[in-house]
Amino acid sequence: MNKLSPWTKASALFLLSLLSSFAHAQETRIRFFGQPGVEQTYNPHFDKNAVYFRGGSFIMYVTSQLNERISVAAELNPHYNTLEGPQIEIERIFAKYYIKDYFSVRIGRMYNPLGFWNTNYNFGLLLQPTISRPQILQPLHDDGFTQTRDAGVQIEGNEMGSARFFYKLMIGNGIGKNGGTGGIPYALGNDLGYTANVGIEPVDGLKLMASGYYDDMLKGQTTNFGDSLHEDVNYYVLSGSVVYMNPEKKTEFIAEYFAHNYHYNSIGTKTTHGAYAYAGYKLSEKFIPYLFGEMTLIDDSNPFYDTPRATIGLESSKSLSLGARYRFDPNAVLKLEYQVNYGEVSEYSFGPRLQFAFGF
Numbered sequence: 212m213n214k215l216s217p218w219t220k221a222s223a224l225f226l227l228s229l230l231s232s233f234a235h236a237q238e239t240r241i242r243f244f245g246q247p248g249v250e251q252t253y254n255p256h257f258d259k260n261a262v263y264f265r266g267g268s269f270i271m272y273v274t275s276q277l278n279e280r281i282s283v284a285a286e287l288n289p290h291y292n293t294l295e296g297p298q299i300e301i302e303r304i305f306a307k308y309y310i311k312d313y314f315s316v317r318i319g320r321m322y323n324p325l326g327f328w329n330t331n332y333n334f335g336l337l338l339q340p341t342i343s344r345p346q347i348l349q350p351l352h353d354d355g356f357t358q359t360r361d362a363g364v365q366i367e368g369n370e371m372g373s374a375r376f377f378y379k380l381m382i383g384n385g386i387g388k389n390g391g392t393g394g395i396p397y398a399l400g401n402d403l404g405y406t407a408n409v410g411i412e413p414v415d416g417l418k419l420m421a422s423g424y425y426d427d428m429l430k431g432q433t434t435n436f437g438d439s440l441h442e443d444v445n446y447y448v449l450s451g452s453v454v455y456m457n458p459e460k461k462t463e464f465i466a467e468y469f470a471h472n473y474h475y476n477s478i479g480t481k482t483t484h485g486a487y488a489y490a491g492y493k494l495s496e497k498f499i500p501y502l503f504g505e506m507t508l509i510d511d512s513n514p515f516y517d518t519p520r521a522t523i524g525l526e527s528s529k530s531l532s533l534g535a536r537y538r539f540d541p542n543a544v545l546k547l548e549y550q551v552n553y554g555e556v557s558e559y560s561f562g563p564r565l566q567f568a569f570g571f
Contacts, residue, residue, distance in 0.1 A: 238276040250564030313368035324379035347485025416457025463491040481513035
């Protein structure tokens with residue numbers, strides 16, 4: 212039987228002790244979230260027809276307003292890793308010091324402010340409009356593409372001027388500092404990661420934003436896939452987002468594009484492209500049908516992805532989902548989707564999936 216690692220136990224005990232102390236502060240809230248589900252996938256090329264039940268994550272989220280300027284938050288994620296067994300992971304733990312709407316400071320472990328989805332829906336499956344996050348936003352520590360969270364310091368502000376300008380600027384530990392999936396430790400790089408997110412909200416619910424991320428990965432550094440870099444890599448991400456999510460309006464829309472660029476002195480720049488679009492329409496306050504499409508295009512000549520493409524099925528792909536969600540109340544949402552997916556290796560697959568997301 213798999214056992215929790217000493218680091219996992221120590222982290223959990225530290226967080227629980229911290230949460231206990233928060234409970235005596237003013238305006239402390241403790242919430243729990245879950246999202247069990249089931250899906251069926253049929254792949255005619257490999258003649259596979261599988262049904263899979265998902266227990267989902269069970270998230271504990273604590274917030275506390277210590278005084279008029281200082282607030283704290285912590286997020287704990289107990290889950291089961293197929294390679295390592297049961298694990299407890301600290302998703303976020305940070306403190307925020309509010310000065311004015313146009314300037315606040317956060318310090319700790321938090322979501323990287325890259326784009327819109329990552330900071331608004333990362334583990335908020337009760338809140339996010341679809342069953343799963345876009346593939347391009349799968350985190351590095353789960354064999355994905357994006358540094359979705361980091362430990363560092365962030366300054367932020369919003370509601371500035373008639374265009375309601377907003378910004379988030381973060382300096383964090385960067386790639387290679389958060390630990391990999393399957394127990395693979397990444398080497399600690401020498402350089403920090405830098406993220407910038409700026410935008411405007413000219414009308415309620417309409418956000419236009421641009422964001423970027425930069426980090427140097429050094430020769431010999433171990434990637435999140437367990438591979439050693441053969442030369443220095445200048446890594447930077449560019450993103451653009453158009454969002455219209457106004458709870459008082461019937462139409463919903465989110466579209467984002469990401470370009471993950473890897474610059475090598477020997478072979479130039481290799482780019483992984485990712486984009487998605489979501490559109491929903493509220494037939495009533497409870498029932499919302501929607502359409503979700505996405506694509507991911509990996510440069511076959513990028514050495515950063517050579518090994519995992521063969522071992523974990525990381526591939527260029529396109530998918531389209533027709534879905535609907537029914538909101539029983541703000542704390543319970545049922546989502547149903549039918550997805551068609553095409554991967555360059557796995558070819559066509561399709562099938563329905565169901566998720567019940569709840570909070571209490």
